[in-house]
Amino acid sequence: MDIVVLVKQVPNTTDVKLDKNTGNLIREGLESIMNPDDRNALEFALQIKAEYGGTITMVSMGPPQAVDVLSEAMGMGADKGLLLSDMAFAGADTWATSYTLGKAIEKIERFDLIICGRQAIDGDTAQIGPQVADFLDIPQITYVTDIETVSNKEVIVKRRLEDGHERVASQLPALLTILGGANNPRYPNIGGLLAACEENAPLAAWNAADIGVMVNDVGLAGSLTHVIKTYVPKFKRQGETLEGTTAEVVRQLIQHLGKSEGASACKAVAATCRLMADTKQEGI
Amino acid sequence: MTVWVETDLCDGCRRCLKACPYGAIDMKAKKAVVLDHCTSCGACIQVCKNEAMLTDVVPREIPDFTDRQGVWVFAEQRKGQLTRVSLELLGKARSLGEELGQQTAALLVGNGVSGLGETLISHGADKVFLMEHALLDVYRSEPYTIAMETVIRDHRPNILLVGATHIGRDLAPRLAHRLGVGLTADCTELTIDPGEKILLQTRPAFGGNVMATIANRYSRPQMATVRPGVMKAEEFPGHKGELVNIEISLTSEMVRTEVLDSIKEEKRAVELSSAKVIIAGGRGVGNAQGFEVLRELAAVMDGEVAGTRVAVEEGWISSDHQVGQTGVTVRPEIYIACGISGAIQHRAGMMNSRYVVAINNDPRAPIFQVADWGIVGDVTEIVPELIEQLKQGRENVIGL
Numbered sequence: 001m002d003i004v005v006l007v008k009q010v011p012n013t014t015d016v017k018l019d020k021n022t023g024n025l026i027r028e029g030l031e032s033i034m035n036p037d038d039r040n041a042l043e044f045a046l047q048i049k050a051e052y053g054g055t056i057t058m059v060s061m062g063p064p065q066a067v068d069v070l071s072e073a074m075g076m077g078a079d080k081g082l083l084l085s086d087m088a089f090a091g092a093d094t095w096a097t098s099y100t101l102g103k104a105i106e107k108i109e110r111f112d113l114i115i116c117g118r119q120a121i122d123g124d125t126a127q128i129g130p131q132v133a134d135f136l137d138i139p140q141i142t143y144v145t146d147i148e149t150v151s152n153k154e155v156i157v158k159r160r161l162e163d164g165h166e167r168v169a170s171q172l173p174a175l176l177t178i179l180g181g182a183n184n185p186r187y188p189n190i191g192g193l194l195a196a197c198e199e200n201a202p203l204a205a206w207n208a209a210d211i212g213v214m215v216n217d218v219g220l221a222g223s224l225t226h227v228i229k230t231y232v233p234k235f236k237r238q239g240e241t242l243e244g245t246t247a248e249v250v251r252q253l254i255q256h257l258g259k260s261e262g263a264s265a266c267k268a269v270a271a272t273c274r275l276m277a278d279t280k281q282e283g284i
Numbered sequence: 285m286t287v288w289v290e291t292d293l294c295d296g297c298r299r300c301l302k303a304c305p306y307g308a309i310d311m312k313a314k315k316a317v318v319l320d321h322c323t324s325c326g327a328c329i330q331v332c333k334n335e336a337m338l339t340d341v342v343p344r345e346i347p348d349f350t351d352r353q354g355v356w357v358f359a360e361q362r363k364g365q366l367t368r369v370s371l372e373l374l375g376k377a378r379s380l381g382e383e384l385g386q387q388t389a390a391l392l393v394g395n396g397v398s399g400l401g402e403t404l405i406s407h408g409a410d411k412v413f414l415m416e417h418a419l420l421d422v423y424r425s426e427p428y429t430i431a432m433e434t435v436i437r438d439h440r441p442n443i444l445l446v447g448a449t450h451i452g453r454d455l456a457p458r459l460a461h462r463l464g465v466g467l468t469a470d471c472t473e474l475t476i477d478p479g480e481k482i483l484l485q486t487r488p489a490f491g492g493n494v495m496a497t498i499a500n501r502y503s504r505p506q507m508a509t510v511r512p513g514v515m516k517a518e519e520f521p522g523h524k525g526e527l528v529n530i531e532i533s534l535t536s537e538m539v540r541t542e543v544l545d546s547i548k549e550e551k552r553a554v555e556l557s558s559a560k561v562i563i564a565g566g567r568g569v570g571n572a573q574g575f576e577v578l579r580e581l582a583a584v585m586d587g588e589v590a591g592t593r594v595a596v597e598e599g600w601i602s603s604d605h606q607v608g609q610t611g612v613t614v615r616p617e618i619y620i621a622c623g624i625s626g627a628i629q630h631r632a633g634m635m636n637s638r639y640v641v642a643i644n645n646d647p648r649a650p651i652f653q654v655a656d657w658g659i660v661g662d663v664t665e666i667v668p669e670l671i672e673q674l675k676q677g678r679e680n681v682i683g684l
């Protein structure tokens with residue numbers, strides 16, 4: 001069972017800080033990590049390999065430092081790493097990214113399965129998997145939470161839907177996208193990490209010429225969608241802090257809700273407001 | 285090859301050879317030659333003093349798309365039931381269509397689903413393209429992609445909107461790739477650029493820290509997915525539309541996957557996205573019993589309970605109740621955030637709520653910045669008091 005796993009290096013969006021004056025993202029000191037769902041993807045690949053043998057090739061498109069996620073993957077047990085890196089790949093949308101990844105995978109001699117994360121936390125598009133599958137003309141199963149069985153011609157998986165799940169069988173080769181939390185990814189081991197740093201480690205870097213693409217078809221130049229504006233979301237809220245004893249603040253809250261269009265449609269709120277008004281009148 | 289050497293002009297200076305980032309230039313008989321793995325990047329053209337390097341690469345132009353007409357929506361159905369988001373998108377498609385002077389159409393794919401046509405028409409579709417086939421009975425990526433591709437190639441729409449459900453997010457990218465068009469995921473706002481008349485697609489990026497507006501100038505249809513609950517469904521009573529049958533040729537060899545079974549679990553997530561009142565809890569709720577108190581409040585207010593990722597991880601509430609970037613998007617009238625810090629990933633899922641109430645014992649919690657009314661205090665005191673007062677009103681006035 002030869003498996004290709006797609007991994008992306010992403011900024012850790014939990015620590016994202018914004019410049020208070022410009023509203024821009026402060027990239028300095030932003031930690032780069034392996035995209036969380038991709039860890040789950042690799043974990044499944046490692047489990048399949050443990051049972052059926054074969055090789056695991058990691059493929060990542062990114063800047064030179066993205067080699068770190070490949071080393072980490074090798075520390076976890078992947079066999080080979082392939083970094084697609086070229087100035088020309090920068091600024092790619094999902095169309096150009098899937099084209100670049102697809103062209104590289106075509107060059108890899110054989111594979112039975114391609115496994116990727118459901119989505120990357122920087123873009124959250126969840127588009128790369130299906131687009132690579134279509135590029136290679138192989139079937140896809142997305143939102144996979146469990147891999148039940150793998151044989152030399154078929155894979156059976158569990159796929160999550162909003163209101164339940166499906167069991168789906170697919171002919172091989174196929175592409176799977178794995179839901180975060182589907183399994184518990186192992187930690188890299190030191191020996192593996194050190195081996196990935198050695199000079200003869202099975203890590204390769206390919207540029208546009210190596211995968212046989214024209215620079216106009218990749219990166220920003222080859223993209224079909226373009227960002228024309230970015231801004232920091234503004235929340236228009238009344239922002240009133242209610243003060244007083246617990247009973248008082250709760251009473252104020254109910255009265256505010258009762259006076260608000262839409263919110264007063266909540267029966268309990270409307271009823272309580274009426275009760276409050278009545279008791280007040282009685283009191284006078 | 286799209287870069288070549290005009291041999292007469294080449295003086296063999298080797299500048300191009302040094303400039304080529306790909307080692308794709310060689311010297312033969314003191315003249316430069318371009319090798320097969322040239323990527324047409326143009327570095328050699330810039331350094332050549334004699335203008336001996338030529339290329340037929342032309343700068344990309346925006347094609348003329350005036351013949352692309354119509355704002356379309358993928359009308360997703362499961363077991364003969366339309367998803368709510370399809371109707372939400374039709375309302376949006378209709379207003380975009382009016383702005384462009386173009387018709388609205390719904391694409392209904394399945395088997396024995398023609399009865400849904402009327403609902404789509406009353407929610408704004410001028411046309412319903414119906415694609416029925418035994419192989420389209422249960423959703424699968426391949427046959428649905430083929431069906432959608434067929435009708436799009438023949439009828440050439442301008443815009444196609446797809447609900448960002450698990451099915452929509454499986455289908456849209458495969459279809460976009462098949463058609464060679466751009467796709468923007470999870471848009472929260474769609475407008476028409478008044479000058480260019482293109483679709484402006486706004487979506488959160490970097491976990492909701494930044495909003496990005498994206499345009500798709502080079503391909504049609506302009507495709508976007510939109511999460512359930514972001515747009516509002518509208519009804520157009522008396523609206524007339526037409527049902528158009530589309531023949532789809534499919535054979536079982538074209539379909540390489542099979543759905544073995546489909547197991548339904550509680551469909552609470554769907555209810556959340558249409559709930560009018562949501563009581564959401566986070567780490568500050570403290571424990572599972574704390575969530576029982578939130579459930580009591582929800583019952584009094586006829587609402588639903590939801591949670592942050594922390595609450596889900598703690599096991600206080602199931603994962604289909606998670607609100608946020610990786611959970612559900614909600615837009616209730618009232619959102620009461622109890623013991624929630626207001627992390628950006630959480631806010632991404634609740635910012636469309638009409639009124640937000642925050643209860644938190646830390647006055648610096650970011651949730652207060654996005655709340656209409658904030659109460660600085662302990663949830664274990666405030667929430668029971670709220671239940672108590674609302675119960676009194678409810679019992680007294682409605683007599684429940």
Ligand SMILES: Cc1cc2nc3c(=O)[nH]c(=O)nc-3n(C[C@H](O)[C@H](O)[C@H](O)COP(=O)(O)OP(=O)(O)OC[C@H]3O[C@@H](n4cnc5c(N)ncnc54)[C@H](O)[C@@H]3O)c2cc1C
Pocket residue numbers: 013014121491565566567568569591592593594595606607608609610611612622623624625626627628629630633643644645646649661662663664
């Ligand atoms: C890629 C990614 C995706 C994510 N997606 C989501 C998502 O979809 N949804 C989501 O919710 N999160 C998501 N998160 C996690 C998110 O970043 C936050 O960690 C999470 O929302 C915090 O949950 P919380 O507010 O419950 O907990 P905390 O941040 O720990 O906040 C608890 C709050 O409760 C208050 N508190 C404590 N005790 C009390 C008390 N007795 N009374 C009143 N207040 C009290 C505290 O002051 C604090 O403000 C995501 C993170 C990442 C990296």
Ligand SMILES: Nc1ncnc2c1ncn2[C@@H]1O[C@H](COP(=O)(O)O)[C@@H](O)[C@H]1O
Pocket residue numbers: 006007008035037038041059060061062094097101115116117118119120121123124125126127128129
């Ligand atoms: N640049 C990339 N290099 C390798 N894999 C990628 C890249 N971008 C996305 N992927 C894969 O595609 C998945 C979905 O990413 P996205 O569509 O960007 O949300 C990720 O979890 C990765 O497995």
